[in-house]
Amino acid sequence: xxxFIYRIYQWLIATPLVVIASILFGGLTCLGxxxxxxxxxxxxxxxxGWTWCTLMLVRVKVVRSPLVKKDTSxxxxxxxxxxxxxxxxxxxxxxxxxxxxxxxxxxxPFIGWACRAAGHILVDTxxxxxxxxxxxxxxxxxxxxxxxxxxxxxxxxxxxxxGPFKSGAFRLAVEFGLPIVPVxxxxxxxxxxxxxxxxxxxxxxxxxxxxxxxxxxxxxxxxVSRDCRAAIQSALPANERD
Numbered sequence: 134x135x136x137f138i139y140r141i142y143q144w145l146i147a148t149p150l151v152v153i154a155s156i157l158f159g160g161l162t163c164l165g166x167x168x169x170x171x172x173x174x175x176x177x178x179x180x181x182g183w184t185w186c187t188l189m190l191v192r193v194k195v196v197r198s199p200l201v202k203k204d205t206s207x208x209x210x211x212x213x214x215x216x217x218x219x220x221x222x223x224x225x226x227x228x229x230x231x232x233x234x235x236x237x238x239x240x241x242p243f244i245g246w247a248c249r250a251a252g253h254i255l256v257d258t259x260x261x262x263x264x265x266x267x268x269x270x271x272x273x274x275x276x277x278x279x280x281x282x283x284x285x286x287x288x289x290x291x292x293x294x295x296g297p298f299k300s301g302a303f304r305l306a307v308e309f310g311l312p313i314v315p316v317x318x319x320x321x322x323x324x325x326x327x328x329x330x331x332x333x334x335x336x337x338x339x340x341x342x343x344x345x346x347x348x349x350x351x352x353x354x355x356x357v358s359r360d361c362r363a364a365i366q367s368a369l370p371a372n373e374r375d
Contacts, residue, residue: 143332147188154184159247166250174251175229182224190334191217191324193225197341203228204278207314207344208306210361212295213284215321221337222282230280268308275309293322293373298362303354312344315361317368340368
């Protein structure tokens with residue numbers, strides 16, 4: 134009975150409100166870009182993610198390593214359980230960052246336009262010139278405490294367990310000499326798995342692990358990928374590990 138009441142609330146009350154919020158915060162993000170307000174897009178993203186989680190009755194808890202400093206740029210590497218990974222990171226991660234996203238996603242009305250206005254890093258891998266431009270754009274933006282958030286699996290899990298990691302995030306860390314911070318997202322799959330749009334109210338925990346710094350001769354990409362994966366899995370329930 135409680136779930137039936139929640140479904141009515143989700144679709145008739147919460148969903149219209151989050152759609153309105155998405156349009157509002159997306160529009161304000163675009164406006165902020167026009168008037169060049171520093172960090173405006175970050176605050177709009179925080180408000181949007183917080184609103185989405187709160188209205189859907191999803192709680193978010195953040196466990197932070199004290200070694201991750203807000204005035205340092207990092208590459209945050211997280212597992213990808215659900216669409217709620219994005220909402221929880223936007224609303225609760227607590228650091229200035231840019232997403233790395235496919236350029237085609239910016240064609241989505243309001244949200245895509247807002248992502249472009251917010252200065253997120255748009256990936257163009259169709260040509261060598263496009264790849265070079267992507268790297269140059271990222272290098273310019275990832276300074277002064279502005280970090281990058283990447284899902285190295287590339288897509289949401291179908292089963293709740295982590296998929297294989299792609300090397301792109303780690304290659305960028307090597308390219309820019311940035312430390313890597315593993316982030317565990319636990320609970321988002323139970324809130325809304327890939328197979329449904331129905332939400333189950335619950336708790337999502339973001340665990341921000343200790344940073345991994347490059348050695349004097351840089352990162353061993355294979356080893357740092359393994360280290361990140363091990364750190365992320367250490368904060369997951371046993372049934373969601375490999």
